[in-house]
Amino acid sequence: MNAVNRRNFLKGSAAATLAVSAFGLKAMARPSAPHYRVALIGTGWYGTSDLLRLIQVADVEVVALCDVDSEQLSKAGKRVSERQKSKKVPKLYKEYKKLLAETKPDLVLVGTPDHWHPLIMIDAVKSGAHVYCQKPISVDVIEGEAMVAAARKYGKVVQVGTQRRSTPFLVQAKENIIEKGLLGKISHVEICCYYHMRNGSNPPEQAIPANLDYEMWTGPAPYRPYDGSPHIRWWRAFKEYGNGIMGDMCVHMLDAVRWCLDLDWPKKITSTGGIYVQKDAKSNISDTQVANFEFDEMNVVWTHRTWGAPSNDAYPWSYIFYGDKGTLRCSTQQYDFTPVGDGEKIHGEPIIDGKTYPEDMDEERIEIHAANANRAHLRNFVDAIENNTLPVADILQGHISTASCIIANISMELGGRPLVYDPKSMTIVGDHEATQLLNRPYRAPYVHPLPSNV
Structure with a gap:
């Protein structure tokens, strides 16, 4: 063929x-x-x-x-x-x-x-x-x-x-390429995002509109003076409310890699970066960052830049497996397997069918390529309830992927030193300063939840 x-x-x-x-x-x-x-x-x-x-x-x-x-x-x-x-x-x-x-x-x-x-x-x-x-x-x-x-x-x-974890064509890539051994031994993975998604504006302080309870919107986070609607991308520009591009975009790609390869916690996490180019904006999240998540005989290396061109125009937000028998590139839009030597290439992509769910076609701001994945993910949630099983993206899996990205940011904040997280003691091994950063203060009167008092 x-x-x-x-x-x-x-x-x-x-x-x-x-x-x-x-x-x-x-x-x-x-x-x-x-x-x-x-x-x-x-x-x-x-x-x-x-x-x-x-x-x-x-x-x-x-x-x-x-x-x-x-x-x-x-x-x-x-x-x-x-x-x-x-x-x-x-x-x-x-x-x-x-x-x-x-x-x-x-x-x-x-x-x-x-x-x-x-x-x-x-x-x-x-x-x-x-x-x-x-x-x-x-x-x-x-x-x-x-x-x-x-x-x-x-x-x-x-x-x-x-x-x-519920994207049909990516499930296909996992089952038909990774699990069938077409990649051979996988010893390196690259994950990346090169979208220009860091807000670069500098709006002035403004009066809070009557329709928004900004005090409650801020909740347990540090209070910033109101300088425009926080919705969509503005709040993501600040460390007060999230973890930047690392927390927003890396978590997806790292989680996908962990799912595909059945990985638990990284053995060690190291990250460097900062605001190297877009220095004039109010945003305080990094515009450039690299992180290394170390596993047994394999590094998963993240890179993001919110400026410049992507390293591969077809895969600007992606995860890429390198095996001794081939390479598999995956994104929300497609996947491509390229074997070493003269073997056959394999391509996959989502299929959009407006006949089954015609309401999708006119829905405001829908990510149409991800609609099937989101449907399947939500149905998996309901099935887990009905069958009394863990869902495919159980809270523990979401925690490991989220926390790994947060720890990468802590490493960057501490000058790029390597960090080892122990989930049993909930500490960074041998690093009191880093451990203190695992739990940030809440704004009064909100109380930070702890595993012991939920």
């Missing part, structure tokens, strides 16, 4: 796989399946997108929405009423604790900025809900440890939004 025919055959195989694992998901939401009462906390871009995918694949009624921005909340309520079967507008809340107490949802989706993830997820499982939490799960490492402890203590399923 020549390379062209093989490519067409694999596209057909991918289509068959997608038909079962993604496009066939409507059939999986059987009339006899449990009916779930759902709430979304954080109704911005990806939170609402996740909720609309869940409506497509499970028997749910969205009973409540929560957001500190009344305009964003109202808009989300209207969109949900147009999409769910009952056509009802969910109850709208500004305070998530009130939502949990009054509506008692079965499932909670957490779509807030990162600095709110831990408190909301922990309170949600305490209230009796299973949780789908967007990545990264936390801003500091001890928050993540507390989240894992809470999920286990209250016996709830917590799925993290690292949906590469």
